[in-house]
Amino acid sequence: MKYLSEFRNGSLAKAIAGEIRREAAKLGGRTVHIMEVCGTHTMAIGKSGIRKMIPANIRLLSGPGCPVCVTPGTYMDRAIRLSRMPETIIATFGDIMKVPGSVSTLEKEKSCGRKIEVVYSPLESLEIAGENPEQNVIFLGLGFETTAPAVALTVKKAAEKKMKNFYVFSGHKLIPPAMEALLRDKDVRIDGFICPGHVSAVTGSAPYRFIPELYGIPCVIAGFEPADIMESILMLVRNIAGREKPSVEIQYRRIVKEEGNKKAMEIIKEVFRKVDSEWRGLGIIKQSGLALNSREYARFDAEKRFPMVIRKSRDKRSCICGDILKGKKTPPECALFGKVCIPENPVGPCMVSSEGTCAAFYRYGEM
Numbered sequence: 001m002k003y004l005s006e007f008r009n010g011s012l013a014k015a016i017a018g019e020i021r022r023e024a025a026k027l028g029g030r031t032v033h034i035m036e037v038c039g040t041h042t043m044a045i046g047k048s049g050i051r052k053m054i055p056a057n058i059r060l061l062s063g064p065g066c067p068v069c070v071t072p073g074t075y076m077d078r079a080i081r082l083s084r085m086p087e088t089i090i091a092t093f094g095d096i097m098k099v100p101g102s103v104s105t106l107e108k109e110k111s112c113g114r115k116i117e118v119v120y121s122p123l124e125s126l127e128i129a130g131e132n133p134e135q136n137v138i139f140l141g142l143g144f145e146t147t148a149p150a151v152a153l154t155v156k157k158a159a160e161k162k163m164k165n166f167y168v169f170s171g172h173k174l175i176p177p178a179m180e181a182l183l184r185d186k187d188v189r190i191d192g193f194i195c196p197g198h199v200s201a202v203t204g205s206a207p208y209r210f211i212p213e214l215y216g217i218p219c220v221i222a223g224f225e226p227a228d229i230m231e232s233i234l235m236l237v238r239n240i241a242g243r244e245k246p247s248v249e250i251q252y253r254r255i256v257k258e259e260g261n262k263k264a265m266e267i268i269k270e271v272f273r274k275v276d277s278e279w280r281g282l283g284i285i286k287q288s289g290l291a292l293n294s295r296e297y298a299r300f301d302a303e304k305r306f307p308m309v310i311r312k313s314r315d316k317r318s319c320i321c322g323d324i325l326k327g328k329k330t331p332p333e334c335a336l337f338g339k340v341c342i343p344e345n346p347v348g349p350c351m352v353s354s355e356g357t358c359a360a361f362y363r364y365g366e367m
Contacts, residue, residue, distance in 0.1 A: 007225030016230040017053045023237045024055040031057045032240050033189045034233060035182070035327050037175060038196030039066035039355025040224050046364035048226040054233060061327035062360070064178050064282060065196060067143045068095050068353035069325060072278045075171050076101035077310050080109055082138055082169065082302065089115040089132060091125035092140040098352045102311075122147075122154035129158075129166040138302045141170040146198045148172050148290060149264040152271035155292065155300050169302035170291050173277055175199050176207045177288035181279075183215050188326055192236035194229070195221040197252045202268075204260025205248045212246035223252040271297055280349060281322030321348035324357050331361040338362060 024032075036042060042062045045051065051060055064070045080101050083090045090106070097107040097118065110116040115135070119125055122139055129137035141151045151168060158166045175196060182188050195208055200221045208219045218239035222232035232251045239246060250256050270293070277289025292301045299305075318336055323329040331337045331350070337358060341347040350356035 007227040009227060013226045013230050016234055020234050020237055021055050023241055024058055026241050027057060031059060032191040033059045033061055034192045034194060034236055035061040035063045035190050036194040037063040037065035037179060041194055042357055042360045043355055044224050044229060046360040050229055062357040063182060063327050064279060064325045066353050066355045068099055069349040069356045070279045071099060071142060071171055072280045073101055074310050079140055080104050081308055082306060083109045083114040083116055087135050089117060089128060089135045089137045091117050091119050091128055091137055094118040095353055096140060096142060098346060099349050122151045126154060126158060126166060129163055133165060136165050138167045138169055141168045141172055144173055144175050144199050145202045148268050152267045155271050155297055158300055167300055167302035167305055168292060172290035174288050177285050178279060178282060181282055181285045182326060187328060190217060191240050192217060193219040194232050195219050197221060197223050197256060200256045202261050202264045205250055205258050208248045212248060216246050218246040219248045221250045221252050221256050228252060281325040319348040321350045324350050331358040
């Protein structure tokens with residue numbers, strides 16, 4: 001199949017691996033740290049065994065690229081509280097159902113009789129609202145720049161239909177501010193970024209330019225097949241070795257354009273506004289979240305319609321998901337990993353999500 005089979009070619013991947021080894025040898029024994037900030041890349045790296053194909057002085061780190069993993073406990077506590085209100089239906093993507101709050105999960109609440117519907121598109125939540133006019137339907141808007149346009153479109157359609165029982169609880173986050181927060185952390189070592197392909201298909205390459213300009217660290221926007229990721233690593237190693245000036249390169253050119261998707265960005269800008277946002281493991285990051293535009297769309301904001309006071313949630317002390325999301329530690333360094341914390345009984349969000357780092361390490365045996 002075009003754009004799939006050729007990027008899954010084993011011989012091509014081995015050839016690129018050879019090039020990476022040759023370039024890595026020019027680093028003079030230096031170890032370089034390359035971080036991917038996309039959960040799909042995390043899973044693809046594990047599934048393809050890429051860590052085993054590259055030399056030991058090239059370390060791959062998994063960053064905060066999984067929207068489920070970075071959703072803080074306080075958001076989940078609010079969502080659980082909303083689900084317990086009378087005459088309320090929660091609509092949500094399925095991957096958030098098992099994410100733990102302080103005392104419960106949405107999955108447990110559903111088993112107790114709460115009205116929680118799993119949807120595959122935000123537009124389905126509008127249909128649910130139309131079919132249940134006496135119920136307040138609250139959509140849990142989570143994800144990065146990839147899912148924000150669809151949620152923005154749904155809010156616009158709700159406005160056009162003059163819906164009075166539809167709301168969005170926005171937990172959307174923006175990737176570049178989180179990347180900068182990591183670069184400012186003195187305990188985090190990053191020499192290059194593999195930037196997310198899905199997000200970049202919406203945003204283009206411009207949002208990452210500050211990274212090479214201010215921090216001298218190269219970025220490569222990568223596709224998701226084995227050869228895509230291998231080539232992206234090669235491009236970064238060449239740059240780190242000093243052959244080229246640090247910049248933002250696009251490996252995934254069959255999908256990502258420098259200007260991104262202008263219509264998608266326009267609708268995000270129309271419906272949402274940037275706000276400070278809490279990230280699990282990273283804390284509050286300025287201008288890293290999206291809330292509904294307070295002028296035109298405030299009436300659909302669940303936080304404004306159903307205000308509540310929530311105590312700050314704390315992760316379990318023995319769970320190190322925060323350090324894993326920062327690339328400071330790997331899942332095998334967690335005392336719970338593979339013992340108490342497994343996909344059937346996840347303790348932290350990095351094991352809950354199908355794109356979480358712990359889930360990837362457990363599934364593909366990177367112990």
